[in-house]
């Protein structure tokens with residue numbers, strides 16, 4: 012057979028990959044160590060001559076077996092979001108299915124419960140994105156034993172794709188940049204952005220604990236020194252790594268390393284398929300479907316749901332938000348709303364479940380998010396004729412609606428070389444061939460099919476507004492840069508599903524509530540699986556803050572519950 016297993020069998024026998032045939036852990040840890048012991052680390056495999064190098068991707072240090080499968084077809088993971096046509100892999104490049112794509116097996120679940128727990132721990136965290144890692148690390152620091160279960164073949168979840176940053180008030184970074192901000196302003200901006208449908212108690216916590224969350228990330232090794240403004244915020248409070256690098260890959264790398272250091276037992280390829288409760292409706296554990304170990308139960312007094320939203324679940328989006336049916340999604344393929352289904356099955360209450368956010372600027376006909384940062388740093392947004400039509404810094408719901416009202420329902424972000432140099436993520440879009448580039452504004456109009464006279468007028472008007480410090484047309488709140496320095500760039504964008512605001516209802520301790528608003532004893536949740544923090548519309552930069560702050564709260568309280576009851 013032309014597969015990796017047969018090839019290795021010929022070269023060195025089954026033992027070149029496995030300890031013993033049939034003994035493979037769900038995380039495929041030993042097998043991956045074997046890959047690296049022969050082929051080297053990714054840093055050694057990365058080939059600087061390649062334009063697009065899967066061994067140097069933003070996913071970081073993930074399992075080799077995420078893409079290279081031994082006994083099944085390999086999976087070009089990069090092509091789940093991108094379409095790198097030239098990207099080839101030895102041993103055929105058809106996509107393999109994830110074990111969790113294969114649906115529920117109710118018989119196997121019942122048998123696992125009937126057989127009783129195979130092991131016991133204090134806290135189980137479901138989902139290894141930012142909320143899950145923060146919960147797991149916080150629970151471990153509080154003295155609990157923790158098992159972190161991730162259905163995907165690598166950790167990071169949707170947080171791994173977060174670009175913009177983390178909103179915080181009262182940080183050393185704001186102080187250094189002399190940004191005058193207040194907890195009340197953070198609260199007001201978030202409530203206004205969410206159309207006052209947010210739970211004010213949760214928003215208060217988000218604002219009050221935001222600076223501590225930054226300090227916590229820094230204590231784990233993160234760099235959050237760059238400061239910018241996101242849509243709907245009245246001041247610069249979006250923190251991210253120096254140079255304007257994407258926040259998600261950075262903090263996930265930091266959290267992965269910190270969780271290893273703390274001794275969190277992280278298991279990949281391990282999907283939780285059932286929350287197990289006793290006759291008093293208290294959590295007593297979960298059933299896991301492990302890729303190799305099949306269905307089994309782990310007992311625990313506390314479970315933290317950190318499974319993310321449902322932005323990649325086409326059926327759920329079409330059901331809850333029919334007007335967004337068929338829209339592209341910027342989300343990771345793991346964002347399928349599992350936690351919502353798991354919690355619903357044991358009587359959890361849902362908040363704002365039908366509020367789905369379209370991000371205005373996803374690369375047209377792609378799944379790549381063009382970060383709000385690009386507008387925050389200074390890009391303008393124009394329609395197909397080259398005319399501005401909205402304040403670029405308005406909230407996402409308003410910007411998305413405005414684009415959908417334009418002819419052909421797309422827009423261009425236009426910026427100059429000064430911005431290109433300032434925001435490193437833009438260079439990443441260039442690397443992905445998403446940018447149009449020209450030496451003059453009129454040439455840019457020609458290349459992109461905009462009207463030359465319109466785009467030239469738009470740019471000269473904008474530069475005038477910049478100089479006078481007042482946007483006469485759309486009252487844009489901040490204009491950090493003029494558009495003057497060639498070359499000029501444009502990237503074509505359209506709205507795409509980005510965040511699901513609704514989810515399981517939680518209280519201020521991150522306890523999941525039942526339909527009578529009483530805590531479901533032992534069940535906690537954090538991050539995008541929850542509803543209430545963001546109301547009907549989330550502000551850019553508030554999701555990462557949410558995952559860190561409520562992840563920590565959920566992990567700490569889950570540990571307390573497990574250790575004290």
Ligand code: MEZ
Pocket residue numbers: 173174175176241380381382383384550551552553554555
């Ligand atoms: O919080 C976000 O979703 C965000 C800032 C996204 C982005 O545009 O970069």
